[in-house]
Amino acid sequence: MNNSLLFDFTVDKAAKTVYITREFDAELSLVWDAFTKAELIDQWIAPKPMTAKTKYQDFKVGGKRFYAMISPEGQERWAIQEYTSITPKTNFKMYNAFADAAENPELPGSEWDHTFSEQNATTKVNITIYNESLERLERILDGFTQGMKMSLANLENLLATLSKK
């Protein structure tokens, strides 16, 4: 892993916006694909031990990606992304909202903006996420930390079982 790659993360609570900048040691077209093709997104978007699965994706303006984040226990949290603007290999915007398994969105959601640029074979991605509701951000975080806690609890149980033997 290359540690000299830039990673910047700031939260402006007044503007209800999260700003994320990250560099990747890869050419822009690969990074663009990793952010826009469901089969690739599913490989990295869910922080371990969570996993992600996309039910369908239609990457065009007005098209959607319907996907779930799955906890180690198999609990699915569905969400819908609707692509609102696409400039190939430069920028794409989407509206993200939680949903139920029947694709009914729970509004409000969040507005995502991704900008890609390449310099010296390094690709920089700027992401801004605007949340109408900060409580929603907290909910996202709760979901992830619960997933982590559950897997830690599993590990503890496993260790306890092993030590009894």
Place this chain on the structure above:
Amino acid sequence: MRRDIFQAIADPTRRAIIALIALQSMTPNAIADNFHTTRQSVSKHLRILTECQLVKQEQQGREIYYSLEIEKMKEIDKWIEQFRKIWETRFNQLDNVLSTMKKQKK
């Protein structure tokens, strides 16, 4: 009523109040002197901050002094840090995906 800590700091006047009393504890009048707003409005902000447990009150003689609850402020930092961690994990995973993609291309 338990209030959301982020609601408390979503308001610019309340953030300014936090910045002021982070330096020293102050009376409501002294705080109000720093704003072009009514004493009533400052009191309202102080009440919200108190309900969020971001500030504490202390009686000194006839005056009430407001000061900052540093520990509560740290909660916000922790919250952001957890978020940062999620993205860090995500991007490390993405680094791996990209390096696999590079190899496949060759």
